[in-house]
Amino acid sequence: MTRRPCLLATATAGVTAALLLAGCGGGDGAESDSTGKSADAGASASPSASASSADAAGRPKITFPSDAKNVFEDAKTGDATKDAVLADSALGVNSVDEAIFKGSTGTEALDFYHSGKALESSIAYVQGFIDDGDTWIGEIRFFDRKVTLSGVNRAYVTYCSDESKAFVKNKKTKKVDRNPATSKSYVLYRTVLAKNADGVWRTADIVSNRGDRACQP
Template identity: 65%
Template sequence: MNRRRPTLLAALALTTATALTLSACGSDDDSSGDNDKIAGTDTGDKPSATPSPSDSSGGKQPDITFPSDAENVFEDSKTGDAKKDAVLADSALSVNAVDEAIFKGSTDTKALGYYNTGKALSSSITYAQGYIDDDDTWIGETRYFDRKVTFSGESQAYVIYCSDESKSYIKNKKTGKVDKSAPTADSYVLYNTKLVKNAAGVWQTTDIASNRRDKACQP
């Protein structure tokens, strides 16, 4: 099947204020859609070249590596606004960090807690651990598109984006079996996320909510 794992994660709802801020960017799709997805990575089996983290502290950010048969593609990375681009870069890295934990079979990775914190971190751990417990991973390509940033003050941002999982598939590590079911409306997910800039200058994801089958993300 495409990467959907409906029994694993009920994504956390954002605060009422956040939901109101983002509602104009979402869709009026019916609320029965599964809220179950967090996400992915960048390049194969080597440190990710892009996106670049926004850390301005001079510290070394953790490398994120992917196997050669899996890739996350992030569109809309360059807006012409340096601050927005920094938020989008760290938002992508928070997604990558979750997938790296899946690939490595461990939630005890440096990147997972570097780019995610609070409720987003705890739910990311739960999501990745579900894959690990089932001896599952994924292969293929996941595309992230229509990424948009809004700000609330200097150190708080909201990012909404869509994912296209139609070309990524769950693979069982023990059997090597890949489930390549045909894509459906479930292959597309809308995400609403909240990020806060920490003392090191990293835009950490703190909250995330998702809606699978959202009309705003359908082709």
């Protein structure tokens, strides 16, 4: 699947400079499914009923259709704070896709896990799918996820996505666009997350580059 114009090139110049310091690197952490929870903690690997349970921070439940799944690698770093950042980063990704599946930019999770420019551009991204009457099916893999902490309330996360097994589907016609995988099926993301008063790491800025050499197989 080649998603719409590469998601969210919105970061300010200062933020972009900071993001560029963190590259896409390897990792051997535990894999997590589209719940954003670590697979070694008992999260289901099934593509159906991907959801996140509410917790003390009032996290909204995120649900996926049975024919779509996000898989997140490198979920465990050995550092509790970094692991929390990665978990909320994954849930932020899932919240965007949930909005696409529901055909709504007003979902609770989208706002819960995004703020500022990242929220604005995520809404615009979802709206592109809505305007075209599209959704997607299949599996997207997120890998080479790395965290750099900046103080106690700010973090930078870089990661790659592999969309080679995901396909755009028109909701009305049910037609699935099964284009073959190309270099454009791989995307590099650089993100900024900020921890709010409830301890939730919200994505505040995102820059991305579809077809980036750092993410090619």
